[in-house]
Amino acid sequence: MTAKIIDFLRERRPEGPCLVVDLDVVRENYLAFAHALPDTRIFYAVKANPAPEVLALLASLGSNFDCASVAEIDMARTAGATAERISFGNTIKKERDIAAAFARGINLFAVDCEAEVEKVARAAPGARVFCRILCDGAGAEWPLSRKFGCEPDMAVGVLEHAHRLGLAAYGVSFHVGSQQGNVEAWDAALASAAGIFELLAERGIQLQMVNLGGGFPTRYLKEVPGVPSYAQAIDGALKRHFGNRIPETIIEPGRGMVGNAGVIKAEVVLVSKKHESDSVRWVYLDIGKFGGLAETMDESIRYPIRTSHDADxxxxxxxxxxxxxxxxxxxxKTPYDLPISLSIGDEVLIEGTGAYTTTYSAVAFNGFEPLASYVI
Amino acid sequence: MTAKIIDFLRERRPEGPCLVVDLDVVRENYLAFAHALPDTRIFYAVKANPAPEVLALLASLGSNFDCASVAEIDMARTAGATAERISFGNTIKKERDIAAAFARGINLFAVDCEAEVEKVARAAPGARVFCRILCDGAGAEWPLSRKFGCEPDMAVGVLEHAHRLGLAAYGVSFHVGSQQGNVEAWDAALASAAGIFELLAERGIQLQMVNLGGGFPTRYLKEVPGVPSYAQAIDGALKRHFGNRIPETIIEPGRGMVGNAGVIKAEVVLVSKKHESDSVRWVYLDIGKFGGLAETMDESIRYPIRTSHDADxxxxxxxxxxxxxxxxxxxxKTPYDLPISLSIGDEVLIEGTGAYTTTYSAVAFNGFEPLASYVI
Known part of the structure; x- marks a missing residue:
């Protein structure tokens, strides 16, 4: 919560639920990553919040962009990023979308199987590819499935296949799981990555890059370690597993870049009980799972909520x-503590909502408008 | 799947994932409800699919409309429904939205607590209200939480409060859970409703209506009972609990009205394994949980999927x-059987997707467009 956001809400009094993002916080976050990891290129995960103002700021600061679709690639380009600063980081791409990206000059693609390598070889001949490997995601708050990546020993074959088809076998990527609370989570994946580098070197293929992915947390209800702690742990793991042959590295922060820059303003619509004798109230807001708070799925992400009754x-x-x-x-399942005096019509502020809110919101479920957004 | 939909897809060949809805099926469904329950007024649950063509057809057939928001009320009016054919069926309403509905002539509101009654009394003086009671939802495939409704014995007080504030205490509603496979599910709720009628009659308040809600299933992978079976079971339960004083009844079908009228056309983007030795493939489509298939949450709704390789x-x-x-x-958790020969670029048809798809789709998650829709 920043003074700028509080002032904006007081002066503008927007009707209905909305997200307000403070660009100063995004700038601070970018600079913290750049400072803590000076040898690492930052690829902002556009999907976390693709607001044009956020992308333009990051482009001006020198950020690169991790894009999930051609539409996101175009957003990054519109924001001022040139093609060499953009990766197509989705391992699941239509061949025509790879061609569209290649036509725009994009030259860095994620893969996790031979079929995807073949698509890239046909649609983006000679391009650089990195292979995503599986990670167990232990310590992450947002569930990490086995959806992306392959087993590390399979990655060797995938990258060799790429090399054989004329692509540049460029590196290895992984994701330690979103909202990762354990700074040591990168260690095991870096050990696997180093093993892949070694096996490919034996076959005469020199990988160059490790994509450390995202996972950097934002502060919700619990304290999280700062970026410097992550940087130090990653630096240690890189030295431990790569010795004096440290590869190029990139990171893909999304939540860690914009999560704490945003606040959702919402309103209490109803406070009620299912029976007079119930001890637990129901509090209904004008925003929910389909209006932008999709990450409350399975109660995964627990946002801090401020009200004007917090002293009660x-x-x-x-x-x-x-x-x-x-x-x-x-x-x-885990009820939320809110002031007993909270009542219908009261405003609530949901903090840490700068990432993964606006774009998740449904187009018109129940006739409700998608989440409005102001970037200031 | 209808010939009309197959022809449309063959001739138009729309790019990207899309829903195609056949209005002839919607008409058949409406007529089946009207025929099986001739003494019951049908309030279509607009949220299931608010496509203007669907609403216009249902309005022309004589349907009434259950709306969740002022936006849905306006859609129903645009489709040709007059105010007396529209209910504001959401138990969670902002007072200014109740006022906006009342200004449009809406005179039937859902409530489930005294605080909501007070809002209606202030914003829609003299209007009719019905009180929703809790149901356990056993037998339903889509999870029914305790979000809506109050305990039956509390409903008596809620309706008495409405009467005291000058509203018309009009009836009782409940919902047996969406995609309800048990035709007897209405029995226990009707017993509770009859008890509420009796207790209020003792206090001089004559309720008139029972809103039987939705829950009528559409056919996914398993056979479901037909509308006549539900009608017969409901008729029996009404006679059992209300004797010769059968109240007015209304139903609110959504899924049962449009579910089987729609088919989503999608494309296989990738088929891969996480390791060469894995027995289970991953098949990735160009539509997922955030593109319209939100009801696969917790694998609740299991859609039938057709491919051109189904003989394999x-x-x-x-x-x-x-x-x-x-x-x-x-x-x-429960893997899905698909042809081994299914491969990248193949078209798949996801059946039974006429309800709860388009409006659930995210505005732009990962840069992907919301689900396109064609009503034919």
């Missing part, structure tokens, strides 16, 4: 959204 | 969407 006594409540959907409940 | 041998696969989000996996 608190009690647990079930927190839910405004739609006619039974699944639109934010926190129930 | 099948094997289980994990099915996932195209976004860079680990949570964008459709079926993994």
């Amino acid at each position: 006594e608190k009690a647990p409540c079930v927190l839910a959204g405004p739609t006619c959907d039974s699944a639109d409940v934010l926190y129930e | 041998e099948k094997a289980p696969c994990v099915l996932a969407g195209p976004t860079c989000d680990s949570a964008d996996v459709l079926y993994e």
Whole structure:
């Protein structure tokens, strides 16, 4: 929460739920990453928040961009990034989208299997590819499935296949899981990456780059380690596994870049009980799972919520959204403590919502507008 | 799947994933409800699919409309429904939205607590209200939480409060859970409703209506009972609990009205394994949890999928969407059988997707467009 955001909300009084992003915080976050990891190129994960103002600021600061689609590539270009500063980081791409990206000059693609390598070889001949390997995601708050990446020993074959098809076998990537609280989470993946470098070197293929992915957390209810702690742990792991042949590195922060830069303003629509004798209230907001707070799925991400009654006594409540959907409940298994005096019409501020909110919101579920956004 | 939809896709060959809805099926569904429940008014749950063509057809057939927001009320009016054919069925409403609905002539509101009654009394003086009661949702495939409704014995007080504030205490509603496979699911709720009618009659308040809600299933992979079976069971339960004083009844079908009228056309983007020795493939489509298939959440709704290889041998696969989000996996806990010959670029048809797809889709997650829709 920043004074700039508080002033904006007081002066503009926007109607309906909305996200407000403070660019000063984004700048601070970028500079913190750049300072802590001076030898690492930063590829901002555009999907976290593709607001044009955010992309333009990051482009002006020198950031690179990790894009999930051709549309995101075009957003990054519009923001001022040249093609060599953009990667197509989705391992699942239509061949025609790879061709469209290549036509725009994009020369860095993620793969995790031979079929994807073949698409890139056909649609972007000679391009650089990095192979994503699986990570277990232990320590991450947002679930990491096995959706992306292959087993490390398979990556050797995938990259060799790329080399054989005339692509530049460029490196290895992994993701330690989003909102990763353990600074040592990179160690095991870097050990695997070093092993892949070695096996390919034996076959005469020199990989150059390790993509350390994202996972850098933002502060929600619990304290998280700062960027310098992550940088130090990663630096140690790189030296441990690569010795004096440290590869190029890149990182892909998304949540860590914009999460704490945004605040959602919402309104209490109803406070009620299911029976007079119930001890737990239900508090219904005008934003829910389908209006931008999708990351409350399985109660994964627990946002801090501020109200004007925070000095009052608190009690647990079930927190839910405004739609006619039974699944639109934010926190129930672990009820959320809110002031007993909180009542209908009160404004609430949901902090740490700069990442993964606006773009997740549904187009019109129940007729509600998608989440409005102001970048200041 | 209808010939009209197959012809449309063959002739128009739309690029990218899209939903195609056949209005003839919607008409058949409406007529089946109207025929099986001739004494019941049908309020279509607009949230299931608010396509203007669907609403206009239903308005012309004489349907009423259950709306979740002022935006949905306006869609129903634009489609030709007059105010007396529209209910504001969301129990969670801003007072200014109740006022906006009342200004449009809406005179039927859902409530489930005294605080909501007070909002309606202030913003829509004299209006009719019905109180929603809790149901356990046993037998439903889409999870029914305790989000809507109050305990039956509390409903008596809520409706009495409405009467005291000058509103018309009009009836009781409940929802047996979406995609309800048990035709007897209405029985227990009707017993509760009859009890509420009786207790209020003792206090001199004559309720008139029971809103039987939705829950009528559409056919996915498993056969479901037809509308006549539901009608017969409901009729029996009404007679059992209300004797010769059968109240007015309304139903709110959404999924049952449009689910089987729609088919999503999608494309296989990638087929891969995480290791050469894995027995289960991953199949990635160009549509996923954030592109319209939100009801695959927790693998709740299992859609039938047709391919041009369906005569070939099948094997289980994990099915996932195209976004860079680990949570964008459709079926993994229970893998989905698809033809072994299915390959990159193949078209797949996802049946039973006429309800709860387009409006759930994210505005632009990962830069992907919301789900396109054609109503024919």
